[in-house]
Amino acid sequence: MRNKIIHKTCIACNKSYDLAVNSEDLERYEQGEYAQNAFPYLASSERELIISGLCGDCFNDLFETGD
Numbered sequence: 348m349r350n351k352i353i354h355k356t357c358i359a360c361n362k363s364y365d366l367a368v369n370s371e372d373l374e375r376y377e378q379g380e381y382a383q384n385a386f387p388y389l390a391s392s393e394r395e396l397i398i399s400g401l402c403g404d405c406f407n408d409l410f411e412t413g414d
């Protein structure tokens with residue numbers, strides 16, 4: 348059950364996001380579980396917000412530089 352809402356603000360664009368997770372999964376993550384194992388139901392861009400604080404758009408901007 349996704350009974351916990353994580354409020355996240357992207358550190359680059361300041362957009363806020365609400366991520367619905369299971370509180371037990373969040374505890375597991377805080378105890379060192381990998382985000383992809385703790386939150387398999389989140390989109391990779393949503394997990395990125397939890398891991399790095401960047402939303403999907405900003406993460407892509409940062410890593411798709413294209414010289």
Ligand SMILES: [Zn+2]
Nearest residue numbers: 357360402405
């Ligand atoms: Zn962003």
